Amino acid sequence: MAVKAIVGANWGDEGKGKIIDYLASDADFVVRFQGGRNAGHTIINEYGKNVMHLLPSGVFYPEIINILGPGVALDMEGFLDEFKMLKEQNVNPRIIISDRAQIVLPFHLLFDKYEEIRLGEDRFGSTQKGIAPFYADKYMKIGIRVSDISDRDFLIKRLERSLSAKNILFEHYYNNPPLNPETIAEELIAMYRKVEPFICNTTPLLNRAVCENKNILLEGQLGALRDPDHGIYPFTTSSSTLAGFATVGAGIPPHTIKNIICVTKAYSTCVGAGPFVTEIDGEESNDIRDRGGDSGEYGATTGRPRRIGWFDAVATKYGCLLQGATEVALSMLDVLGYLKEIPLCTGYEIDGKVTTEFPCNLELIKAKPVYEFHKGWRCNISGIDNFAELPYEAQQYINRIEELIKVPIRYISVGPKREEIIQK
Numbered sequence: 001m002a003v004k005a006i007v008g009a010n011w012g013d014e015g016k017g018k019i020i021d022y023l024a025s026d027a028d029f030v031v032r033f034q035g036g037r038n039a040g041h042t043i044i045n046e047y048g049k050n051v052m053h054l055l056p057s058g059v060f061y062p063e064i065i066n067i068l069g070p071g072v073a074l075d076m077e078g079f080l081d082e083f084k085m086l087k088e089q090n091v092n093p094r095i096i097i098s099d100r101a102q103i104v105l106p107f108h109l110l111f112d113k114y115e116e117i118r119l120g121e122d123r124f125g126s127t128q129k130g131i132a133p134f135y136a137d138k139y140m141k142i143g144i145r146v147s148d149i150s151d152r153d154f155l156i157k158r159l160e161r162s163l164s165a166k167n168i169l170f171e172h173y174y175n176n177p178p179l180n181p182e183t184i185a186e187e188l189i190a191m192y193r194k195v196e197p198f199i200c201n202t203t204p205l206l207n208r209a210v211c212e213n214k215n216i217l218l219e220g221q222l223g224a225l226r227d228p229d230h231g232i233y234p235f236t237t238s239s240s241t242l243a244g245f246a247t248v249g250a251g252i253p254p255h256t257i258k259n260i261i262c263v264t265k266a267y268s269t270c271v272g273a274g275p276f277v278t279e280i281d282g283e284e285s286n287d288i289r290d291r292g293g294d295s296g297e298y299g300a301t302t303g304r305p306r307r308i309g310w311f312d313a314v315a316t317k318y319g320c321l322l323q324g325a326t327e328v329a330l331s332m333l334d335v336l337g338y339l340k341e342i343p344l345c346t347g348y349e350i351d352g353k354v355t356t357e358f359p360c361n362l363e364l365i366k367a368k369p370v371y372e373f374h375k376g377w378r379c380n381i382s383g384i385d386n387f388a389e390l391p392y393e394a395q396q397y398i399n400r401i402e403e404l405i406k407v408p409i410r411y412i413s414v415g416p417k418r419e420e421i422i423q424k
Contacts, residue, residue: 003216003256005243006329008223009264009319012241013271013297013306015331015413016263017041020057020219022411022421023261028214029065029206030058033249034239035221036073036104036134038127045418047089055082056219059093066093067202070100071239071249073134074146076191078104079198097195098202098251099147105159106187107166107179108133114174135238137162146199149192156185203251210256218246218257224319232361235274243323262325262407264316266333266397268309269297275364278309278345291335310343310371313404318358320407329411330398334420339376342397345369346404374400382415387424390414398424 006023008014021043024030032054040051045060052059054075056066068074074097086093108130116128137143142162149155159181167178209216220241225231227241239245243260247253267288270276279285285308289297297306320328336342347354348367359367377391384390390398390412402409412422 002213002258003210003218003252004259004261005218005220005246005257005323006261006263007220007243007246007323008226008241009262009316009323009325009328010223010268010312011225011270011272011276012039012222013269014223014263014265015042015329016220017043017052017057018331018413018416018418018421019261019263019329019411020217021045021060022418023217024058024061024064026215027058027061027064027217029067029209029216030056030219031067031069031206031216031250032056032072032219032221033069033246034071034241035237036129036131037075037078038129038131038237039221041219041221043418044416047091050085050089053082054078055086055093055095058217058219059086059095060091062092062094064094065205066095067206067250068095068097068101069202069250070098071245072098072101073104073131073239074101075104075129076146076188076195080191080194095198096200096202096205097146097198099145099199100201100203100251101146102134102138102143103146103149103188104130104134105137105144105162106184107163107170108137110170110176110179111166114170114176118174132238144188146192146195149188150196152185152189155188156181159184206250206252210252216252218243218250220246224262224322225315227322230322232274232364235272259326260324261327261329261410262320262323263329263331264319264405265331266311266336266401268312268315269306270309271304271306275361275367276307276309277315277348277364277367278312278343278369279307280309284308287338288335291338292332310345310369311401312345312369313401314345314348314356314358316401317356317405320405325407327410328402328405328407329413330401330409331413333394333398333412334380334382334414336397337377337380340378342374342376343371344374344397344400344404346372382420384414385422387412387422390422
C-alpha cells in the first residue's frame, strides 16, 4: 500500500469515510491532513453508525495509529467529545496530535457565527465551526499552536495580540461584548491538560514510517471543488482539499504518495451555497435524498438537507484532474436502483456552445447541463461482490462514467456497510 491519499472529487460528502474505513484494514497509519470539524465522515461497521468530524477514519482498528497532522484545525473540545463517544462504545483508538497543529479558538466560532448573520441572504453557508477565521489567523501569523498552551504567560500575550483588534470588531461592528484574554486562556489550559497526553512531534514518527515502507492513508476533507485556489470560489473551504497538499498537512515528502484515490458518488450532492449545474428539486431530489445512505442525504455536520443532482462528468473529470487521481471509488451506486432511466451529464451548454471543460464562476453560473440517458437496472445490488455479477445496465453506467472522467474506477460501493464494496 505504501502512501495513499483518499480525497474527494466534488463538493464533499462523497463517501470518503467508508472507503478509508474499508482500506484501513491493511494500514499502519491514518492521517488527517487538513480541515477541522466543519465536515463529517460517516462510517458504518460492527460498531454501528458513527460520524467522525475531526478524528481520522481509522479509529475503529485498535492496531492503527491515527494522526491529526500539522495542517488540521484542532478543536480541542470537539476532539475530546469524539474520543469520549468512541470510548463509550468500547472503541479504543490510538490517536496522536501533532504539536504543530493550531487551535480553533472560541472567538473563531463567534466570528463565523456573527459574520453569517451579518451577511444574511448573501451568506456562504458556513458550518459555523470557526474554520475561515481560524485559517485567517493562521496565515496572518497570529494563530496559536497546541504546544503554545503549555506556557500560560506566552499564551496570554498571544491572545492579547489577537484580541486587540478583534474586540473592536466585536463591539462596534457586530454589537457584541468584548472578550477577556485571561478568561479564554484559563479555558484553553483546562482543555489542554486533557489533550496533552495525545500530543507529540508527529513529523519524525511519520517519516520513519515512510522509510520503513509502512502503509499510510492520508485522509482529506471535503472535495476538489471546495479548494480555495481551484474550486468554486468563494464557495469554498479555507484549506486546500487537494492531494497535493496532503504531504504538507501531514509532514512527509511530496514524492511519497504513490496512489491517489478520488471518491465520487454515482450521483451528485452539495451542502452549502454556490453554482451546482446538475441540481434537481422537488420529488426527484426528495426520492434520492430519502434513499441516500443509512439515514438519507443530510449533512453529517450540519444536518442540512443536501442539494441533489445527477452525476456531473464535467465537474468530476475536473476534480480527478486536480487531485491527480490514479483510481476512483464510486460510492452510493445502490441508491439509483429504483430508477427506470438515469440522466448523466456529459457537458455544459454556455451561451449556445457545449464544453466538457469545467469553467470559472462567471461562466459556470450560466452553464446548463447536457444529458445522455441510461437505462436503470431496477433491482437491489447490495449483496453483489463481483463486478461481473452486477446487472448489465449498472455495468454500462459505470463504464460510461469511467470513459468520461478518464480515470479507472477501482472501487464500487453497493451498500452502506464496510464490506459492501466491489473491487473492479
